Structure formats: C-alpha cells, structure tokens
Amino acid sequence: MTKQIRQLDRVVIRFAGDSGDGMQLTGDRFTSETAQLGNDISTLPNFPAEIRAPAGTLPGVSSFQVHFADYDILTPGDAPNVLVAMNPAALKANLADLPRGADIIVNTDEFTKRNLAKVGYQASPLDDDSLAGYVVHPVALTSMTVGALAAFEVSKKDAERSKNMFALGLLSWMYSRPYESTLRFLERKFAARPELVAANVAAFKAGWNFGETTEDFAVRYEVKPAKMKPGTYRNITGNAALSLGLVAAGVRSGLPVFLGAYPITPASDILHELSKHKRFGVTTMQAEDEIAAVGAALGASYGGSLGVTTTSGPGVALKSETISLAVALELPLVIVDVQRAGPSTGMPTKTEQADLNMALYGRHGEAPVAVIAPRSPSDCFFAALEAARIALTYRTPVILLSDNYVANGSEPWLLPDVESLPDLRVDFATEPNGADGTTFLPYLRDPETLARPWAIPGTAGLEHRIGGLEKADKTGDISYDPANHDFMVRTRAARIETIPVPDIEVEDPDGDARVLVLGWGSTYGPIGAACRGVRQRGLSIAQAHLRHLAPMPANLGEVLRSYDKVVIPEMNLGQLAHVIRARYLVDAISYNQVRGLPFTAAELETTLEEVLKNV
Amino acid sequence: MSEPVALKLTAKDFKSDQEVRWCPGCGDYAILAAIQQFMPELNIPRERTVFVSGIGCSSRFPYYMNTYGMHSIHGRAPAIATGLSVSRPDLSVWVVTGDGDALSIGGNHLIHALRRNVNLKILLFNNRIYGLTKGQYSPTSEVGKVTKSTPAGSADAPFNPLSLALGAEASFVGRTIDSDRKHLQSVLRAAAEHEGSAFVEIYQNCNIFNDGAFEQLKDPATRDDYLIRLEHGQPITFGADGQFCVVHPPGAFGLEVRETSSVRPEEIVVHDATVTDPAYAFALSRLPGLDLRNTPIGVFRSVDRPSYDSVVQGQLAAAKATVTETPEQQLAGLLASGDTWTIL
Numbered sequence A: 001m002t003k004q005i006r007q008l009d010r011v012v013i014r015f016a017g018d019s020g021d022g023m024q025l026t027g028d029r030f031t032s033e034t035a036q037l038g039n040d041i042s043t044l045p046n047f048p049a050e051i052r053a054p055a056g057t058l059p060g061v062s063s064f065q066v067h068f069a070d071y072d073i074l075t076p077g078d079a080p081n082v083l084v085a086m087n088p089a090a091l092k093a094n095l096a097d098l099p100r101g102a103d104i105i106v107n108t109d110e111f112t113k114r115n116l117a118k119v120g121y122q123a124s125p126l127d128d129d130s131l132a133g134y135v136v137h138p139v140a141l142t143s144m145t146v147g148a149l150a151a152f153e154v155s156k157k158d159a160e161r162s163k164n165m166f167a168l169g170l171l172s173w174m175y176s177r178p179y180e181s182t183l184r185f186l187e188r189k190f191a192a193r194p195e196l197v198a199a200n201v202a203a204f205k206a207g208w209n210f211g212e213t214t215e216d217f218a219v220r221y222e223v224k225p226a227k228m229k230p231g232t233y234r235n236i237t238g239n240a241a242l243s244l245g246l247v248a249a250g251v252r253s254g255l256p257v258f259l260g261a262y263p264i265t266p267a268s269d270i271l272h273e274l275s276k277h278k279r280f281g282v283t284t285m286q287a288e289d290e291i292a293a294v295g296a297a298l299g300a301s302y303g304g305s306l307g308v309t310t311t312s313g314p315g316v317a318l319k320s321e322t323i324s325l326a327v328a329l330e331l332p333l334v335i336v337d338v339q340r341a342g343p344s345t346g347m348p349t350k351t352e353q354a355d356l357n358m359a360l361y362g363r364h365g366e367a368p369v370a371v372i373a374p375r376s377p378s379d380c381f382f383a384a385l386e387a388a389r390i391a392l393t394y395r396t397p398v399i400l401l402s403d404n405y406v407a408n409g410s411e412p413w414l415l416p417d418v419e420s421l422p423d424l425r426v427d428f429a430t431e432p433n434g435a436d437g438t439t440f441l442p443y444l445r446d447p448e449t450l451a452r453p454w455a456i457p458g459t460a461g462l463e464h465r466i467g468g469l470e471k472a473d474k475t476g477d478i479s480y481d482p483a484n485h486d487f488m489v490r491t492r493a494a495r496i497e498t499i500p501v502p503d504i505e506v507e508d509p510d511g512d513a514r515v516l517v518l519g520w521g522s523t524y525g526p527i528g529a530a531c532r533g534v535r536q537r538g539l540s541i542a543q544a545h546l547r548h549l550a551p552m553p554a555n556l557g558e559v560l561r562s563y564d565k566v567v568i569p570e571m572n573l574g575q576l577a578h579v580i581r582a583r584y585l586v587d588a589i590s591y592n593q594v595r596g597l598p599f600t601a602a603e604l605e606t607t608l609e610e611v612l613k614n615v
Numbered sequence B: 001m002s003e004p005v006a007l008k009l010t011a012k013d014f015k016s017d018q019e020v021r022w023c024p025g026c027g028d029y030a031i032l033a034a035i036q037q038f039m040p041e042l043n044i045p046r047e048r049t050v051f052v053s054g055i056g057c058s059s060r061f062p063y064y065m066n067t068y069g070m071h072s073i074h075g076r077a078p079a080i081a082t083g084l085s086v087s088r089p090d091l092s093v094w095v096v097t098g099d100g101d102a103l104s105i106g107g108n109h110l111i112h113a114l115r116r117n118v119n120l121k122i123l124l125f126n127n128r129i130y131g132l133t134k135g136q137y138s139p140t141s142e143v144g145k146v147t148k149s150t151p152a153g154s155a156d157a158p159f160n161p162l163s164l165a166l167g168a169e170a171s172f173v174g175r176t177i178d179s180d181r182k183h184l185q186s187v188l189r190a191a192a193e194h195e196g197s198a199f200v201e202i203y204q205n206c207n208i209f210n211d212g213a214f215e216q217l218k219d220p221a222t223r224d225d226y227l228i229r230l231e232h233g234q235p236i237t238f239g240a241d242g243q244f245c246v247v248h249p250p251g252a253f254g255l256e257v258r259e260t261s262s263v264r265p266e267e268i269v270v271h272d273a274t275v276t277d278p279a280y281a282f283a284l285s286r287l288p289g290l291d292l293r294n295t296p297i298g299v300f301r302s303v304d305r306p307s308y309d310s311v312v313q314g315q316l317a318a319a320k321a322t323v324t325e326t327p328e329q330q331l332a333g334l335l336a337s338g339d340t341w342t343i344l
Helices: A025-039 A087-097 A114-117 A143-148 A156-161 A163-174 A181-189 A194-213 A237-253 A268-274 A290-304 A313-329 A356-361 A378-395 A404-408 A482-498 A521-536 A556-562 A575-584 A599-612 B027-042 B057-064 B077-087 B099-104 B105-115 B161-167 B181-193 B278-285 B309-321 B328-334
Strands: A005-010 A012-019 A040-046 A061-069 A082-085 A103-107 A135-139 A221-222 A233-237 A257-261 A282-288 A306-311 A333-339 A370-372 A397-403 A410-412 A466-468 A517-521 A543-547 A548-550 A565-570 A591-594 B048-055 B068-071 B091-096 B120-126 B172-177 B199-201 B227-229 B244-247 B258-259 B295-302 B339-341
Touching: A012 A025, A012 A087, A012 A163, A012 A221, A025 A040, A025 A061, A025 A163, A025 A181, A025 A233, A040 A404, A061 A087, A082 A087, A082 A163, A082 B199, A087 A114, A087 B057, A143 A163, A143 A194, A156 A163, A156 A194, A156 B199, A163 A194, A163 A221, A181 A194, A181 A290, A181 B161, A233 A237, A237 A257, A237 A268, A237 A306, A237 A333, A237 A378, A237 A397, A237 A404, A237 B328, A257 A268, A257 B077, A282 A290, A282 B077, A282 B309, A290 A306, A290 A313, A290 B105, A306 A313, A306 A378, A313 A333, A313 A356, A313 A397, A313 A466, A333 A404, A356 A370, A356 A397, A356 A548, A370 A378, A378 A397, A378 A404, A397 A404, A397 B227, A397 B339, A404 A521, A404 B258, A466 B057, A482 A521, A517 A521, A517 A556, A517 A575, A517 A599, A521 A543, A521 A565, A521 A599, A521 B244, A543 B105, A556 A575, A565 A575, A565 A599, A591 A599, B027 B057, B048 B077, B048 B172, B057 B068, B057 B091, B077 B091, B077 B105, B077 B120, B077 B309, B091 B099, B091 B181, B099 B105, B099 B120, B099 B161, B105 B120, B105 B161, B120 B181, B161 B172, B161 B199, B161 B278, B161 B295, B172 B181, B181 B199, B181 B295, B278 B295
Parallel strands: A005 A221, A012 A082, A082 A103, A103 A135, A257 A282, A257 A306, A306 A333, A333 A397, A370 A397, A466 B068, A517 A543, A517 A565, A565 A591, B048 B068, B048 B091, B091 B120, B120 B199, B172 B199, B227 B295
Antiparallel strands: A012 A061, A040 A061, A040 A410, A233 A410, A233 B339, A370 A548, B172 B295, B244 B258
C-alpha cells in the first residue's frame, strides 16, 4: 500500500506511560533519531519523584515531550500534536493538554476494566464518544509485541517490556526518522544479553512495519532539516552540558576539579557524569551530607583545586554557613543549584526559579557572592565555564542557578572549538608580597580584581593562617577593630559589585518597542517564543535576558529606563522583580506562575499582548 | 625516592607570631607546647603541614602554629580537611577539635572521616564542657552535671569518644593527657606514623569552667592507681605496685579489672593494638568507671586499612595512565562523544 506523505514544519509528540514503561528512554531515542535528521529539537521530560509509583495510577505517569521543527525553536512546545498513551492513566493525565484534532495512539491492551477503574474511568473512553474530538489510533501494542517476539528466546515479561520499542518503531515510521542510531544503541545497552538486543530490534521493526502495513495510519509525515549553523552537533541535556563545562573548566585552568556532592534530585546526574571523568583529574566525593560536600570542596579549593559542589535548593540551605566561610576566606568555589519546586521537599522533580532570593541573600552577615544562571540546556556548558572563571579570577564563591527544566531538557548543541574556550589559568602566590620582601600578607589585594593571593599549602615561605574570624586588611590577622570591619565588609561587597560582566543585550528587531520583557535563567525559551508570536501579529516587543544576577550588567538600569513598561515573567512569586524594583526604582510588572512546569509560550504571549494593549 | 634531608627544625620554628590567648592555666597551653616540640621530629617541612580546626577554644590552635592553617566553622573541620587531604596527598593534615565541635555539632563528619579512613590526624581536646560559650555541658559531660544550661543537672548520657570512634570503624584510636608531655608525644608519634585516620582523645583541663575534671589521673597520689598505661606487647597491669590487671573472663563479653594477686599470670591480657576485631579496643574503652578509675591511655588500636586518599588517588592514577592525548584533545573527544551529526 502506498502511503501519502505530508510535509510539516513542526511537530510535538508526547510519550506517556507508567513510570516502568520506559517512556524516558523511548523519548530519548526518538530525540536522537530526530537530531540525526537535522531538525531543531527541544525536549521536556516529566516524571514522578517515586521510582515506581503504583502501576497504572495517575501519580505513576511518566512522560517525555519532544518538539522538532524545520526551523529554530525555543521550547519543547506548549501542546502535543501526538500523544502516545501506554495505559488509561497516561491518557487521563495528559488529555487536557491536547488540542482538538490531535492524534492519540493508545495501547488498547492496557485498557482493561481494572486499569480503567484505577483512574476512575467508569467505561472505556475508547468505547464512547468522549474522544470524538481527537484522531484516536487504537493499537494492541503489548499483544502485538509479544506476538512478534514469539519465536525469540525471551521471557513473556521481557517480551512485554519491549513494547516501548514497538511504539518507538511505529512513531519512527510515522515521522520518517532514521533509526540506525537506535539499533546501535540497543546493541550497546544490551551488550551482555544478545537475546534482548534481538528482541528489542525485532519489536522496533514490528512497530515500523505495522505503520507501513496497517490502514489505520494512512499518512506518513516528514519534517525537513532545520537551517542550522554549520558544524558538528550533539543533543545534550542541561545536566550533561553543565558537567562537561566543569570538566572543560578543569582543562582550561589546568587545575584538578574536585566535586563534593550529596545525592539530590535533580542534581545527582552531574555527580554521576563527573564521576566518569577521572582521566581528566576530576575527583568526585559522595559526601555524608550537603555540608560535608561543600566543606570538602572548599578544602580542596584551599589546596589549589577548583572546588565544586552540586545540589538543589534544600542542599544550598544546608551549605549556606560554609558558603559564608568561603566568602570570608576569599577562595574559589562553584556552587551549582539545580532548582526545584519548594519550600522544603516541595516537588523534587518539578521545576521552579525557586532560589534566586537564597542565592543573593541566603547567608548570615554581609556575604555577597556572584550569581549566574544558564538560559538553555546547552548554555549550561558555558555558564559552568563562566562560573569557574569568576570563581578563579575573583577568588569568590559563585552560585550557578540551573533548574529542573534546563537540567533535564535537551536541545542540539553546536560543539565549540576547545581552543576558543576561555583561558582560565591562574597564578598561585609563590613569593612573599610584603614590603620587606620576607613577609607574606594573605589579604593584600590585587588592585584590579580585588582578589587576594591564592597561596596554597606546600608553598615554602608563605605559611599563613586563615579562618572565619574577621581579618585585618592585608595581614589577615584576627581583628575586632571597628574601622577595619567596616572596611572589610565594604571591600567584600565591592569585590563582587565590580566584577566586570558583559552588558545586557536587547533583542528588538522592529526597533520601536515600548515594552521590554526581562527574564533570567530557564525562561529564555518560552519568553523568546512568546515574543516571536507577538511580533508575528505585527506588534513590537523587546526581550532582554539576564545571565549575571550578581553583579548585574552595568547598563541594565539604563536599558530598563528606556522602555515604557518592563514585564518580568518568573516561575516564582517575583524574586527578580523585587530586586529590579529595589535597585533601579523601575515599576516592573511581575508575571508569575509556580505550577512546577515551564511557562507555555501561549500563556506568555497572551500576557504580553494584554500589556501592549495598555501602553 | 631520595633520602629525606634532615630539616633541623626546632620547636621555635613552629611558633607563629600570634599572641596565644587561652585563659591562663588552660590545658591547651601544655598541648600546644608539646606539639610544637614534637613536630620537628616528623621532619616534614612546615609548608607541607596543615592544621584545620572547627570552633571552640581548642580550635584557635592553628593560629599559633607557624604552618598552613585554617580556623573553619563549627564541627566541619573533618569535612574540610577531607577535601584538602584527598586532593593533596603530599600534605600532612591535622584536625584539632573539641568535645562539642567533634561530637555534637560535627558528629556526622567525624564518624564519616573515620569510616572512610581519610589520612587525617584528628586531635580531640576533651574537657567535658563548653568553654568558649562560657560553661554549658558538653556531649562528654557526666549525667547530672550542673552547668549554666542545666541548673538541675544534665539529663543527657555522655558519649564515650573512643567507643564512638571504634564503632565508626576507626583504624587508629588513642588517648592521652594534656599534662603528660612525654606520653602525649608518644601517642602523637604513633598517630603520625599511621596511614589513614588517627583519632586521639586528649584529656584537657578547663580550669575556668570544669577545673579538675581529670584530677585523679594527674594527682601523683592517685594517678598510678587510676591510669592504665597501654603498651603494645606488654601484659596490662597497673597500680602503684602493679596490683591491678586486666583479664578477659571466660564467658564475659568484655574485659574486667582484677587484683593481680588473684589471677594466674597467663590470664592477664597482653595488649595488642593490631587486633583486627574492634571488640578488643572497644572493651578497653569501656573499662573506666564514672570516677575515672581504670582509665586506659596509649594506643588502643592501630590496624592497617587502605586510606581513602590512597584509594581515590589510585583510581585517578589508573584512569590517567590510559591517557595519551593532551587535555585539550581529550576534551574535544569528550565533547564530541555520543551521537553527533554534522551540518555542512
């Protein structure tokens, strides 16, 4: 049968199933196939904190959304065009997000009386007209997979577990994806069990062939490659990019990287990734708690390593006393906070720009640190390098505010040329710096950077003592002198405030915008997509995005004051807006959402249009 | 390796230019002087020696040593020192802490440093009181202790620091006393020679808030009858006339003290710090009574176990041994790993 082929410019697919159904893996593989084809991509995994919530229940639903297009895209997409629902719970949990007319592929084998009852369906939605507004494709995924694997030497359980590969095969056929990378992946993944390689490949091909032959799928789609800058790409998540950025910082500084970390969602993947890179001289220590993790990192920095600790909000709270010590010791330290919804345990697998206040202010005493935030998954690489640059050059703790959205989301990354990465080499102190030629003054500053010398243990002649007690200027001796304390507090503030950071750039293609949207961190994509939408309707709007939150760009005040209105969308209750209002006396409009999910471009677009109406 | 050069350091080389500011009569002075006198013996250059402390009276210690030093925050010295030690195996890293710092606010870091066997020499100055905050009871104060925060007497049962360290898998555990310089230095010597964590409890007198806490162990009239001086390979007898001894009665879980005249010589336990089973050292740690009778001092336990530092450095060395490229080449390879595609 010849199938019709239809061209599309963009598609959003959501794979949803039980948390044991392998939806993250399925989504990952589909993304990789799509990347190979050259589409632009953005992905959004959404999974429960429970490793295996009760099977078939709503809390146990895990999903993975992938948006791909023949042009550059900024978000994982607001609403799926296609939902793959592996069971009734997956259908029920995701139906509300689907626009009318969307395709739904359901695994009919799981639509049993018992499974329907688990999620409160009185009758099967496949049998009544409740799904009349959608294009439903009922597929007996499980039984067809088991049937396809009848001749294979695998247990019934293993055969059933291969149903995600059947689904992947079907979707790969529907969207004309190249699948060689998936076959290679299966060979790697099940290298120790060849029978599972064979079974999974067979399940994948059965899904592909099912699409090819069944009349239910009359149309096949194509999304042409996007026009992207020439170069070599890979698809990368924020946590992976951040890890590689830290490895790169070690290479470019010539210093060993020391990571102290305690397992915490959603930051643990950075610990996992860095633990693989010992050949780069990266040491990872899984500490007994968050405090020990940052303490060990600081101890390593004292000894001449690039000390790093990675965590999420609750961990930063525990580390705050040690971060204050690092402020007093004036040693390099990178603190990565992969933010999640709070307070307390909150929603560990859900995103939120929860911790800007804590990063800026969450320490005792006047304890300023530098704060930066990546705007996208691949930007995490460069943000990590920038955090290391500031920490090493200015001998200060730097808090890097990632979040669950960029950490677990992915996008294509144009691989940088290693030689183009910043040179982060540092000079340790080797000679006495006192006027007499023999004394060492551990708090005598470089007049340009205000950084004190980094004299590491092992350096003869520079033996000195540092600590958390207030220190006298230059000598570093304990001091309770009022004037000295006043001077040191102001100097520590100036140290951060005078770090040169790039000016903020404004994107205003029409050049006549009167409203500026200001964001920070992971909202870059949704804000950017919303601004595009607004402009497509013929309206003008300007977008600026903060990477450096402490210190802020020198031109920010001027930029803010040159617009009639400033809108600040945040996934919190207005933490940046408060800072902007206080620092610049600008009456910014704070737009907030704390649902544990990224903004959709559509909701931001509506909000921005409302603001534009009133200018 | 070339022969080590004799550095010819003296106690004076280890004295910093800072004025020592403990209360007059504090036991810390004696410990400081003993350590300054002892350090040259190690023949380790001053710049390769680091003292890391937490918070408390004892934690002022690093300021007075002319080595590298860090006076950190309350309870965290073992964690900070772990990061330093594991990343700088060329250094000799010492932790100075107190009963509140190590056993209360920093208990978690202490036990984990010990179980990991980080190459740290941990000196716990135990004065059984909070001195710096002016006299509250500590986790080693006796039950019923009347202090500013416990006017009706403390309701807390104390820790036995050595039992705790042994339970935390410590590979080296010892105890000594501030006023006995010779003994203190002998225990430090053994600790310094130990590869891995060495935990040394030093009974230290706080003459302001808990004066005389260990008086029975110091008073010439009582000390010989109270103290058990452990010596490796020697039968454990004590008392002014050797009239007491330690035995392991059949059927008993622990060790007990008997009159030497009442037992056969072969029943007397011969001290062996290298016994693998920590139960032996633990039994020793349980001998003292509330009145400090039968207090063993010396090296309780000293067993070989790979240090955390050596295991971590070994993994790094093994991974690096396979590398043939420059770091930049390696990095370029790492960035381009996984599924990549090229757009022309």
